[in-house]
Amino acid sequence: MIKGKKILLGVTGSIAAYKAVLVVRLLIKAGAEVKIIMTKGANDFVTPLTFSTLSKNKVSVDLFEEGTWANHVELGRWADVFLIAPATANTLAKMAHGICDNLLQATYLSAACPIIIAPAMDEEMWHHQATQQNIDCLRDRSHQIIPVNNGELASGIFGEGRMAEPEDIVQYLHFFFENKNTLTGKNVLITAGPTYENIDPVRFIGNHSTGKMGIAIAEEMWARGAEVTLVLGPSQEKVNAKINTIRITSAEEMYQTCMNHFDQNDYIIMAAAVADYTPATKEKQKIKKSEDSMHLDLVKTKDILMEAGRKKTPQQILVGFALETENENQFAKEKMKKKNTDFMVLNSLNDSGAGFGHATNKITIFEKDGQVHEFPLKSKKEVAVDIINLITSNENI
Ligand code: CTP
Numbered sequence: 172m173i174k175g176k177k178i179l180l181g182v183t184g185s186i187a188a189y190k191a192v193l194v195v196r197l198l199i200k201a202g203a204e205v206k207i208i209m210t211k212g213a214n215d216f217v218t219p220l221t222f223s224t225l226s227k228n229k230v231s232v233d234l235f236e237e238g239t240w241a242n243h244v245e246l247g248r249w250a251d252v253f254l255i256a257p258a259t260a261n262t263l264a265k266m267a268h269g270i271c272d273n274l275l276q277a278t279y280l281s282a283a284c285p286i287i288i289a290p291a292m293d294e295e296m297w298h299h300q301a302t303q304q305n306i307d308c309l310r311d312r313s314h315q316i317i318p319v320n321n322g323e324l325a326s327g328i329f330g331e332g333r334m335a336e337p338e339d340i341v342q343y344l345h346f347f348f349e350n351k352n353t354l355t356g357k358n359v360l361i362t363a364g365p366t367y368e369n370i371d372p373v374r375f376i377g378n379h380s381t382g383k384m385g386i387a388i389a390e391e392m393w394a395r396g397a398e399v400t401l402v403l404g405p406s407q408e409k410v411n412a413k414i415n416t417i418r419i420t421s422a423e424e425m426y427q428t429c430m431n432h433f434d435q436n437d438y439i440i441m442a443a444a445v446a447d448y449t450p451a452t453k454e455k456q457k458i459k460k461s462e463d464s465m466h467l468d469l470v471k472t473k474d475i476l477m478e479a480g481r482k483k484t485p486q487q488i489l490v491g492f493a494l495e496t497e498n499e500n501q502f503a504k505e506k507m508k509k510k511n512t513d514f515m516v517l518n519s520l521n522d523s524g525a526g527f528g529h530a531t532n533k534i535t536i537f538e539k540d541g542q543v544h545e546f547p548l549k550s551k552k553e554v555a556v557d558i559i560n561l562i563t564s565n566e567n568i
Contacts, residue, residue, distance in 0.1 A: 172348040173341070174202030179250035179284075181275045182222070184212020185334070186325045187257035187291035192217060193337035194256055195225045201341065206246065208232070208275045210262070234274045243274055247282030254344065255279075256317070257291030257334045260302050267305035286314040287347065289340055294330030307409045315394065317343050318530075318550050346556065347394075354563065355396035360436040361389045362429060362443035362475065364404030366422045370467065371454035378444050379527040382406035384492075385442035387555035389414050392438070395559070400436070402428045404443055422446050422472035429475050433482060438562065440490040441476045442516075444527075448472065480511030488562055490514045496521065503537055513539050514562055524548050536561055 178198055182191045198205050205226040209219060219230035231246070247253065255262065255275070262275070266288075271277050279286070288309060296302055297319060306316060317340060320333040335343070363385020367375040386408050389401040393414050401416045402425055410416050419425050422445045433439065448469035458465075476491045483489050491512040493503040499519045507515035517535045520526045525533040525548065533548040536558065546557050 172345050173198060176203045176344075176348060177249055177251045178203045178205050178344070179246055179253045179278070179282075180205055180207045181210075181253065181255040181258075181262075181278070182207060182213040182217070183210045183255065183257060183259045183262040183275065184215060185257040185259045185291040186216060187334040188213045188216035190334055190337050191256055192221055192225065194254075194340050195222060197337055197341040198344070199225060199227075201345075204228075206231075206249070208246065208278055210273055210275050212259070212261075231274055234277060243278040244281045246278050247284065250282065250284045252285050252287055252344065252347065253279065253282045254287045254289070254340070256287075256289035256340055258288045260290075260292045260296045260299075260305075263288070263290060263302060263305045263309065267308040285347075286312075287317065287344070288314055289317040289334050290319055290332075291334035292332045293324050293326050294328060294332045297332035310409060311412045313411055313413055315343075315347070318552060350395045352396040354392060357397045357438065358436045359389075359392045359397045359399045359438040359440065360402070360429065360432050361385050361392070361399065361440045362402045362404075362425060362445070363389065364406040364408075365444050366404045366425055366446045366472075367420050368422065368446045368449035368472075369420075369453045370450050371456065371458045373457050376446055376448070376450070376469075377405070378446070380404070380406075380444035381528050382408050382443075383528075383530070383551050384532060384554065385440070386410055387551040388440055388442060388558060389416075391552070391555040391559055397438075400432050402432075402443070404445075422449060422475075426473045426475050426478070429479065433479065436487065438488045438490070439479055439483070440558075440562075441479065442492050443475075444494065445475060446472055474510070476510045476512065483511070488513050490516065490558070490562055492516045492518065494518050494520065494526065500535070500537075500543075503535070507537055507539065514558075516558060522548070534558070 182188050206228045207222045207230045209232050223230045317335045321331050322333045364382030365378045365380040367377045369375050389399050390411050393399045399414050449472050451468040451470045489512045493506045495502045503515050503517040515537045522533040524531045532551050532554045536544045
């Protein structure tokens with residue numbers, strides 16, 4: 172899939188620049204055409220000669236070279252994708268703020284192609300609010316961020332911030348080209364996050380769901396060309412601004428919104444942690460403290476997935492999630508049958524690194540026909556890819 176693709180690689184001033192050499196080698200081996208832009212900082216780590224020898228193309232560094240102007244517009248138009256690897260904290264900041272003080276930045280600002288970024292820096296820099304805000308900003312522009320690794324950093328400290336390995340970056344590009352536009356024309360409805368059930372004006376019943384998993388699925392579906400409607404409960408997570416996100420609070424609001432959008436969707440993926448019960452009455456005024464104990468009268472919420480299972484046509488693919496703490500496989504299979512889903516994605520809270528709040532997840536997917544697919548612990552983005560690859564491989568739709 173990489174064969175014949177035109178890849179523009181931006182290399183910035185990080186020790187990880189040496190890994191970019193291997194990225195070029197692997198891309199060339201896979202049949203890509205590669206052109207490289209380096210920042211002056213990158214020159215301190217690797218020489219342009221290394222890159223030009225491997226890519227068989229001239230490497231550009233300056234906006235003005237030997238008295239002539241380097242045509243950054245042309246480079247941006249030439250590329251099928253602009254990969255920036257490694258991207259330092261400094262480059263991320265400049266990209267986020269539109270600063271144009273070198274050839275790489277000028278090319279970024281004029282590029283018409285998709286942008287993929289592989290950040291690299293020390294852990295503190297990676298976790299700094301400024302860097303994270305810049306990353307959010309770049310994500311909002313629909314740029315793809317290749318997750319950083321956990322491992323030994325240039326400082327000698329172990330932590331997050333290491334650039335993804337060259338093989339993984341090339342694999343990422345491979346998936347990018349393979350999956351691009353494969354879901355064009357498809358409509359997808361996704362639920363994510365918790366729901367909050369009001370008790371009175373200041374209190375609610377909720378759960379620890381962050382919405383990360385459902386958002387990752389929504390973003391991956393969107394990246395593959397689908398028209399995505401995300402029905403999102405109260406969540407602090409950022410969502411790509413190009414996704415049609417409908418923010419709701421309660422289970423009832425999520426139910427109504429899903430039912431209003433149900434018919435026009437090809438895939439319905441219910442990743443939300445919906446409250447099963449809601450207070451029978453929502454007090455208008457704050458409940459005052461009085462007795463030593465109190466009782467809340469709760470009533471069942473509508474089961475959105477169950478209703479979706481009743482309504483769905485044979486052409487619609489319905490995916491449910493099951494979060495379990497015991498008898499996981501049995502409960503997940505029973506849920507799939509009861510709610511008439513085509514797939515059931517099981518998370519077990521017994522697996523470390525899986526479930527609410529983690530950046531990672533470990534899932535097992537059950538299919539209606541009895542097949543079971545187990546996956547190792549992965550980032551939620553990679554888990555989203557696994558789920559989507561499986562549910563879209565069904566040929567009925
Ligand atoms: N679900 C839903 N509406 C509800 C409750 C759950 O759509 N009112 C969906 C969830 O989005 C998920 C699936 O049902 O896809 C399973 O949710 P889960 O809470 O694991 O199961 P429940 O059916 O609520 O059963 P229990 O809580 O007893 O395990």
